[in-house]
Amino acid sequence: MKKIGLILFLIISINTFGQSAPVETNKLAALYPTQKVVSRYHNDWTQKYYPKRIQEFKKEPLEFGEIVFIGNSITEGGKDWSARFGINNIRNGGIAGDGTDGVLQRLDEIIYFKPKAVFILIGINDLFNLHHNEDNRALKYDKIVPSPEYVAKNILKIAKKIHHKSPTTKIYVRTLLPSRREFLKEDILSVNTIIKKNEAKGYYKVIDLYAQFADANGELPKELTKDGLHLNDKGYEKWVDFEKPIVEDVIEWNIKNDNE
Numbered sequence: 671m672k673k674i675g676l677i678l679f680l681i682i683s684i685n686t687f688g689q690s691a692p693v694e695t696n697k698l699a700a701l702y703p704t705q706k707v708v709s710r711y712h713n714d715w716t717q718k719y720y721p722k723r724i725q726e727f728k729k730e731p732l733e734f735g736e737i738v739f740i741g742n743s744i745t746e747g748g749k750d751w752s753a754r755f756g757i758n759n760i761r762n763g764g765i766a767g768d769g770t771d772g773v774l775q776r777l778d779e780i781i782y783f784k785p786k787a788v789f790i791l792i793g794i795n796d797l798f799n800l801h802h803n804e805d806n807r808a809l810k811y812d813k814i815v816p817s818p819e820y821v822a823k824n825i826l827k828i829a830k831k832i833h834h835k836s837p838t839t840k841i842y843v844r845t846l847l848p849s850r851r852e853f854l855k856e857d858i859l860s861v862n863t864i865i866k867k868n869e870a871k872g873y874y875k876v877i878d879l880y881a882q883f884a885d886a887n888g889e890l891p892k893e894l895t896k897d898g899l900h901l902n903d904k905g906y907e908k909w910v911d912f913e914k915p916i917v918e919d920v921i922e923w924n925i926k927n928d929n930e
Contacts, residue, residue: 701779702728709772711799711815716767723765724776732783736761737920740780740828741791742768744847747900754910755917761785769796769815770824777831787840787920788832789913791879794846794899796821797857818857822864833873840920841874848884850898855888882912 705721712720723746732738736759739745745764752760763780765772773792780788799815815821829841845862849855862880869876883905885891890898894905901909 698731699728701731701782703775709769709775711769711771711796712767713799716765716772716795719767720765720772727763727776727779732761732779732785733759734783735759735924736783736785737917738763738780738785738788739791740764740773740788742766742795744794744900745791748906748909754906755914757917757921760917767795768792769799770821770828771796773828774824774831777828777835781832781835784836785839786924787842787917789842789844789877790825790828790874791844791846792828793821793825793861794849794854794858796824797846797854797861800857801853818860819864821857822861825861825865826868829874840923842877842916843869843874844877845880847879847901848888848890850889850892850895859888877913877916879909879912882908 702724703721709716709720737757738761739748739751741764743764743766746762746766748754748762748764751762752758765776770792773790796815797818800818800821825843829843832839832841843865845865846858848858858880862878866876866878883890883894890905894901894908896902
């Protein structure tokens with residue numbers, strides 16, 4: 671029965687994709703950060719790339735009722751998530767270099783189009799920023815992210831804002847993936863602990879990617895990463911294998927509610 675419902679959804683998605691009522695040009699433009707809006711914690715590279723990626727979003731805006739993956743380069747690096755999952759209308763909302771403040775600045779599009787679900791993975795760049803002055807770091811930032819707690823609270827703000835403005839959207843917050851960078855380990859655990867602790871508030875569900883990927887040393891296994899932080903193809907395959915049942919459940923839930 672579940673497979674039949676999923677097949678029906680895919681057929682409906684193909685027939686209805688792009689058929690929602692057009693959005694007025696002025697209204698659409700207002701949904702995105704302007705060229706002048708840059709997160710105070712973006713590094714020099716991201717300050718240039720973030721506006722370019724926003725322009726790409728503007729050229730291919732969301733449709734009503736899609737599924738959106740929100741994140742940084744780890745999400746953007748997944749490229750065509752619909753192809754990876756074999757499910758239509760999963761949109762890649764990743765921006766390389768982005769942090770939690772950058773995501774907070776670009777939620778208007780997501781809120782306006784009211785996705786069926788959003789899946790959030792953000793925060794690792796904030797933690798790099800926090801350690802920008804480590805001996806093995808060459809990046810230069812104008813300001814330093816205050817703390818892991820600040821990062822976690824921003825993630826909660828993202829989820830809470832979407833919940834309040836688009837209450838029908840199912841929200842999933844992914845725990846931060848492990849890294850092979852020793853100086854990030856404790857901060858990743860701190861952020862993840864806060865994410866999991868606040869799930870009880872009821873406006874999002876946790877997807878514990880960390881637990882799926884961490885080895886016995888709390889690191890990202892070498893065979894799943896190309897640089898100790900970003901995933902390789904094998905890493906993305908593991909991610910999809912783990913999350914596909916969750917995404918399919920979202921689709922089943924929406925089919926059921928649409929038919930009631």
